[in-house]
Amino acid sequence: MWKREAKGIVFTFHLAGINNQNFLMRDDQTGTYWQQISGRAIAGPLAGTQLEAVHSDELTFAAWRSEAPDGTVLKPVSGDAAHYEAKDWDVRMASVPTVIDFPSTGIPSRELMLGVEAFGASRAYPVERILAEKLAEDRVGSEPVLVVVGADGKSMRVFRARLRGGEAAPEYYRKLETTQARSAHMPLFMDAATGSEWAFDGCAVSGKLAGQCLQPVPALKDYWFDWRNYHPDTTVYHR
Amino acid sequence: MPFSGARRLNLALVAALALASIACFAYPLYVIWPFRYQGPRELAAALFVLRIGPWASVVCALVCAGLAAYAWPQTRGWMRRGVLLACAALAVAGAWLARFNLYEQLMFHPIRNVQAQAGGSAHVDADDMVLAVKVDQASRAYPIREIAYHHVVNDTLAGEPIVATY
Numbered sequence: 001m002w003k004r005e006a007k008g009i010v011f012t013f014h015l016a017g018i019n020n021q022n023f024l025m026r027d028d029q030t031g032t033y034w035q036q037i038s039g040r041a042i043a044g045p046l047a048g049t050q051l052e053a054v055h056s057d058e059l060t061f062a063a064w065r066s067e068a069p070d071g072t073v074l075k076p077v078s079g080d081a082a083h084y085e086a087k088d089w090d091v092r093m094a095s096v097p098t099v100i101d102f103p104s105t106g107i108p109s110r111e112l113m114l115g116v117e118a119f120g121a122s123r124a125y126p127v128e129r130i131l132a133e134k135l136a137e138d139r140v141g142s143e144p145v146l147v148v149v150g151a152d153g154k155s156m157r158v159f160r161a162r163l164r165g166g167e168a169a170p171e172y173y174r175k176l177e178t179t180q181a182r183s184a185h186m187p188l189f190m191d192a193a194t195g196s197e198w199a200f201d202g203c204a205v206s207g208k209l210a211g212q213c214l215q216p217v218p219a220l221k222d223y224w225f226d227w228r229n230y231h232p233d234t235t236v237y238h239r
Numbered sequence: 240m241p242f243s244g245a246r247r248l249n250l251a252l253v254a255a256l257a258l259a260s261i262a263c264f265a266y267p268l269y270v271i272w273p274f275r276y277q278g279p280r281e282l283a284a285a286l287f288v289l290r291i292g293p294w295a296s297v298v299c300a301l302v303c304a305g306l307a308a309y310a311w312p313q314t315r316g317w318m319r320r321g322v323l324l325a326c327a328a329l330a331v332a333g334a335w336l337a338r339f340n341l342y343e344q345l346m347f348h349p350i351r352n353v354q355a356q357a358g359g360s361a362h363v364d365a366d367d368m369v370l371a372v373k374v375d376q377a378s379r380a381y382p383i384r385e386i387a388y389h390h391v392v393n394d395t396l397a398g399e400p401i402v403a404t405y
Contacts, residue, residue: 015342016340018271025391043283054399057370070378074380075356
């Protein structure tokens with residue numbers, strides 16, 4: 001997700017090509033070509049320009065509704081709705097051939113990763129493993145992070161595990177095992193240092209730190225081949 | 240009738256211009272193909288051709304047609320005239336095709352004007368994934384099954400121009 005404005009120009013983008021299965025956008029205003037995954041202009045008058053990232057989360061509709069009851073949803077485009085992807089479209093995508101592979105990594109090209117590029121480093125989290133662990137404490141570069149799975153067992157978020165202004169990162173524990181996202185403020189995990197309870201949105205809902213929120217870290221769900229292609233120095237969680 | 244060196248050169252130029260005009264369309268199409276590895280240099284070259292193609296192909300077609308017309312009265316024999324005609328037709332076809340982008344005009348359907356609805360009215364399954372964004376106090380969800388088809392959604396949320404991609 002990008003801010004579609006740079007150098008005082010508001011862009012209208014369309015899909016104009018494919019670069020090793022990551023698409024290229026072209027803007028109507030200048031004819032510049034932009035890479036989807038990086039938001040960087042790779043050819044044309046604005047080559048080298050970087051779009052500003054806008055934080056987004058990939059969540060289940062239920063999880064999003066519980067956090068944003070007044071939020072709005074993209075309406076299906078009449079005429080196109082019949083062509084929308086089937087519910088199991090990701091299963092079909094898993095068998096689509098790739099043109100770039102990294103066999104030396106031992107990771108299948110279409111393995112889904114939650115990719116994090118922050119604090120001067122890149123880190124890939126195998127989605128299957130994260131969904132099984134539900135709460136992962138790790139580091140990106142030298143910074144402690146927390147990868148959290150929502151109560152629905154599908155939504156994921158990454159937070160900077162250090163509290164604002166804090167020197168040390170407390171240990172966190174998964175608190176509840178539930179498949180029901182009853183409310184956005186349901187406590188999901190707690191920290192050992194203060195015993196405060198934290199919800200999936202990264203904010204403490206009880207305890208000494210109630211009201212404080214962890215800093216969200218941008219994360220992108222992507223196939224391994226694509227993530228690795230654009231993040232050659234990436235490391236992989238538990239590899 | 241002898242085929243002089245000048246006429247040979249003219250015919251070679253006509254053929255080269257026809258090929259150049261067709262290349263303005265065909266080369267980017269060949270390189271930017273979904274299931275083919277693209278090296279960085281060939282991609283850069285294809286994007287360059289894609290950008291200059293619409294006018295470069297017209298120049299090629301005009302010069303090609305002009306040279307063919309110039310050579311026509313001195314050209315004898317249906318075969319030689321046929322080659323001239325075919326080259327000119329190819330050059331014009333290249334100039335027309337270079338205006339066409341398979342991805343932009345045929346394969347994909349980005350959203351330029353977003354229509355949004357209240358979350359409670361949306362027919363989205365509870366366990367379907369959405370791309371969620373919040374700008375100031377405004378929240379919006381883009382169902383993955385929808386944007387996996389459109390790929391690019393040009394939107395404005397709380398006055399901020401944003402683009403959702405998938």
